[in-house]
Amino acid sequence: MHKPHKNYMVLRYLRYFMAAAEHLNLTRAAADLGIAQPPFSQQLRKLEELLGVALFERLPRGLKLTSAGEAFGADIHKMMELVDRASTRARHAGQGLHGTINVGFCHSTVFLRPLAEMIRHYRNAWPGVELDPSEAGTPELVSQVRNGRLDAAVIRLPYGDLQGLQVHPILSEPMLIASLPDGREATAPRDTLARLADQPLILFSRSAGPDLHDSLVEACRISGFEPQLTQSSSHIASALNLVAGGFGWAIVPESIADLHRGLIDYQPLRQPPLQTTVALIHEEGAPPAVGNLARAIEQGSRG
Numbered sequence: 419m420h421k422p423h424k425n426y427m428v429l430r431y432l433r434y435f436m437a438a439a440e441h442l443n444l445t446r447a448a449a450d451l452g453i454a455q456p457p458f459s460q461q462l463r464k465l466e467e468l469l470g471v472a473l474f475e476r477l478p479r480g481l482k483l484t485s486a487g488e489a490f491g492a493d494i495h496k497m498m499e500l501v502d503r504a505s506t507r508a509r510h511a512g513q514g515l516h517g518t519i520n521v522g523f524c525h526s527t528v529f530l531r532p533l534a535e536m537i538r539h540y541r542n543a544w545p546g547v548e549l550d551p552s553e554a555g556t557p558e559l560v561s562q563v564r565n566g567r568l569d570a571a572v573i574r575l576p577y578g579d580l581q582g583l584q585v586h587p588i589l590s591e592p593m594l595i596a597s598l599p600d601g602r603e604a605t606a607p608r609d610t611l612a613r614l615a616d617q618p619l620i621l622f623s624r625s626a627g628p629d630l631h632d633s634l635v636e637a638c639r640i641s642g643f644e645p646q647l648t649q650s651s652s653h654i655a656s657a658l659n660l661v662a663g664g665f666g667w668a669i670v671p672e673s674i675a676d677l678h679r680g681l682i683d684y685q686p687l688r689q690p691p692l693q694t695t696v697a698l699i700h701e702e703g704a705p706p707a708v709g710n711l712a713r714a715i716e717q718g719s720r721g
Contacts, residue, residue, distance in 0.1 A: 431465040432494055438462055438474065439491045442481045517707045518548040522559040522571035525626075526654040527696055530673045532589055533572065533715075540714040547707050555626040555652055563699055569708050570700040574671075576629040586698040586712045593634075593692040594675060596658060597667040599683040610689040611669075615643035618666035626652035630694065634669055637692055658682060 437447040438458075448458035466473050473487035483491065527533060537549070554562070559571035563583065572588070595613065619638075624631040631650075638645040648666050651657040654674050661668050662681045671694055675684045698715055700708050 431461060431468070432498060434458060434461050435465060435473065435491070435494060436498060438481060439483060439487065442483075444481065517546075517705065518550055519569045519705075519707050519711060520550045520552070520567070521711075522552045522554055522562060522568045524556045524559055524571070524573045525553060525652070526574060526622075526671055526674065527572050528553060529654075529671075529677070530589075530591075530696060533696065536588070536715045539717075540711055543714055544707070544710055547710075556630075557625070557628070560699065563701060566701075569704060570698055570711060572696060572698055574627060574630055575695040575697055576633055577627070578629050580699060582702065583699045584702055584704070584712070586716055588696045588698060588715055590693045590695045591672045593669050593687055593694060594672055595667060595685045595687060596661050596670050596675075596682050597685070598661065598664060598681075609686055611637060611641040611687060611692070612643065612689075614638065614645065614667055614669075615641075617646065618648035619645045620649040620651060620657050620660050620666045620668040621645070621647060622654075622657070623650040623652045634692070637690060641690070 434447075434451070437451050438444065441447040441450060444459055444462075445455050448455040451458065462474070469486075469490070471486045472484050473490055475482040475484060541547075541549070552568070556573045556577055559568065559573055560577065560580070560583075562568040563571050575585075575587075595611075597617070621634055622631050635645055635647075646666075649657075649660050651660060654670060655677065657668050657670065658674065658677050660666065662678050669687070669692065670684075672684075698712055700712065
């Protein structure tokens with residue numbers, strides 16, 4: 419493997435050659451590079467010694483490329499374009515201007531219109547960055563962020579162990595009661611959780627979101643009843659299919675209330691007012707492009 423300082427020396431020789439080939443005058447070429455003419459001439463001769471061939475004819479009024487110099491210059495010009503392009507790409511990647519971000523989304527967040535608008539704002543602000551999306555449950559997303567398979571993920575809170583991860587809250591949304599319009603009437607008011615006391619309940623499966631599942635069960639107990647957990651689902655769309663099929667009632671985020679509208683009745687919860695928070699997570703020290711994504715989403719969440 420070439421040592422970095424040797425690679426730097428080679429690039430310097432090549433830039434000297436390009437300047438000399440462009441100006442065909444040692445004084446002007448040296449001035450263009452911002453160096454004195456004598457050391458510039460010495461470096462050109464060292465390059466010719468390394469190659470074992472003369473690249474220039476030294477004339478009284480300037481330089482002339484030899485046939486070897488013309489052949490060398492044709493290839494070096496292409497190579498220097500690649501070097502300049504690589505240097506620009508490296509700088510842009512270091513600033514988060516280029517690259518690819520692998521972003522995971524938990525199943526229930528794909529319906530969030532405000533999140534889609536924030537992502538679009540980021541794409542407009544950083545057009546050189548590609549987003550490679552995937553979808554999974556929150557536990558799997560957290561694991562993939564920790565092991566480096568994902569650069570970032572959008573999850574629902576609460577979630578237990580996020581130690582060592584950066585957490586950027588995006589938005590909070592209320593939870594609704596989803597039921598069939600002609601479902602059995604409950605004795606409690608329609609906007610209370612106690613309305614579910616005598617109803618079969620469909621919740622997110624605990625494997626898909628243990629903390630959210632447990633918080634909803636605990637909310638039922640605080641409201642004075644033990645929930646009748648007849649079904650569970652790791653996908654919000656599947657849970658609503660079960661509701662539409664008459665298998666039970668569900669507690670769901672407001673953002674999915676357009677699904678099966680007409681088949682399903684959505685009622686707000688005010689006693690107690692349950693909410694869930696959507697957040698972006700990533701490892702500390704994530705690439706600059708991820709930091710730019712987090713800032714863009716945070717700015718979007720503030721309006």
